[in-house]
Amino acid sequence: MRALVVEDDKDLNRQLAAALADAGFAVDTAADGEEGYFLGDTEPYDVVILDIGLPKIDGISILEQWRRSDRKMPVILLTARDRWSDKVTGMDAGADDYLAKPFHMEELLARVRAQIRRASGHVKSEIECGPIRLDTKSARVTCDGLPVKLTSHEFRLLAYLMHHNGRVVSRTELVEHLYDQDFDRDSNTIEVFIGRLRKKIPGDVIQTVRGLGYRMSQGPDEA
Structure with a gap:
């Protein structure tokens, strides 16, 4: 999963x-x-945290331009103002959620998880695919109830596939959603991580769709 943070306060951004x-x-x-x-208009993100009071272009204007360009990623607005009229303006501009400063980081993360689940069609915090269960709240993966130890890249890959369970996901899409802008992207690394995952979970859960990409299945009994 890939996120964009647009915030001019250096400490909060960090x-x-x-x-x-x-x-x-x-x-x-x-x-x-x-x-x-520019980043939100040219790069694919699973969620954006966007401050309203930004230099050069304000957050509301940015959001309106994204939506006019049919950019559909979930956007959570941040603002130091907590007037109801500002919330209405933000939601009318196309925001998916709104959070006033100061806020607890855990609340923001919960809102981020909720927006990503909704965008991919899930309503519960736990996503299941055959024997595999992903708890989005704790970022834990289990197989038949037993914990599965994953590296950060393996977790991102599996989480993205599980959020998009049943859909064929191309290597290009995986690369775009698993790595930040500065990462030396190489689609061949996806095969490496898929191979590692198949050693940690039942190999038939991640199907290779020749020439197209990968798809999470329900296992050998899937029709």
């Missing part, structure tokens, strides 16, 4: 990026509206 990284996200950051708009 804290948000660290919290999201600890929660298993690949994170890109921007400190002004101009850079934030």
Whole structure:
């Protein structure tokens, strides 16, 4: 999963990026509206945390431009203002959620998880696929009830596939959603991580769809 943080307060920007990284996200950051708009308009994100009071371009204007361009990623607005009229303006501009500063980081992370689940069609905090269960709240994976120890990249890959369970996901899409902007992206590494995952969970749960990509299955009994 990949997140974008657009926040001009350096300390808060750093804290948000660290919290999201600890929660298993690949994170890109921007400190002004101009850079934030460009990243959100050109890169695929699973969620965006967007401050309203930004230099160069304000957050509401950025969001309106994204939505006019049919950018559909979930966007959580941050603001130092807590007036109901500001919330209405933000939601009308296309925001999916709204959080006033100061806030608890755990609340933000809970809202992030909820938006990502909804965007992929899930309503519960636990996602199941055959014997595999992903607890999005704790970022833990179990197989037949037993914990599965994964590296950060393995977890991101499995989590993305499970959020999009039943759909064929291409290597290109996986690369775009698993790595931050500065990572040396190579689609061949996806095969390596898939191979590692298949050694830790039943191999038939992740299906290779020749020429197209990968798909999570329910296992050998899937029709």
